[in-house]
Amino acid sequence: MRTLLLVLAMAATPLASAHGEKSAGVDYSKAEEMPFGRAADPKKAKRTVRVEMTDQMRFHPAELTVKRGEIVRFLPVNKGQVLHEMVLGTMEDLTQHAELMKKHPGMEHDEPHMAHVAPGKSGEIGWQFTQAGEFYYGCLIPGHFESGMIGKVRVMP
Numbered sequence: 248m249r250t251l252l253l254v255l256a257m258a259a260t261p262l263a264s265a266h267g268e269k270s271a272g273v274d275y276s277k278a279e280e281m282p283f284g285r286a287a288d289p290k291k292a293k294r295t296v297r298v299e300m301t302d303q304m305r306f307h308p309a310e311l312t313v314k315r316g317e318i319v320r321f322l323p324v325n326k327g328q329v330l331h332e333m334v335l336g337t338m339e340d341l342t343q344h345a346e347l348m349k350k351h352p353g354m355e356h357d358e359p360h361m362a363h364v365a366p367g368k369s370g371e372i373g374w375q376f377t378q379a380g381e382f383y384y385g386c387l388i389p390g391h392f393e394s395g396m397i398g399k400v401r402v403m404p
């Protein structure tokens with residue numbers, strides 16, 4: 248019986264921490280390198296970019312420029328009445344993901360490069376842009392991306 252309780256307690260720990268702050272307990276040195284960069288500790292960011300999301304299906308700002316290697320703390324703020332999300336990626340990733348969301352509207356997805364933000368709330372994404380080029384952030388709630396809810400990040404070499 249004692250062993251069983253111990254096993255249960257151990258099993259419960261990762262679940263509990265998964266509900267905490269995104270940056271808590273995450274080992275960013277093991278973050279997966281993606282074509283548009285990697286997850287980074289938002290506390291290490293020198294710059295916070297507040298991105299407002301509206302029911303007019305727009306991001307403000309809809310464009311920004313960063314330097315390669317820079318860590319950005321994104322603060323997506325939902326100014327609307329419906330759920331919005333900010334998902335970083337290449338245009339190809341976002342287009343494919345938007346299609347998937349249309350087929351499975353209830354689909355749950357959560358990764359370090361995205362934040363789902365309820366009306367009136369704000370989220371947080373810590374991201375290091377390790378590659379130069381043009382990348383995007385989109386809201387993949389069905390219909391939003393198609394209505395132009397997309398922004399561009401230009402990463403200077």
Ligand SMILES: [Cu+2]
Pocket residue numbers: 300304330331332386387388391396
């Ligand atoms: Cu949206």
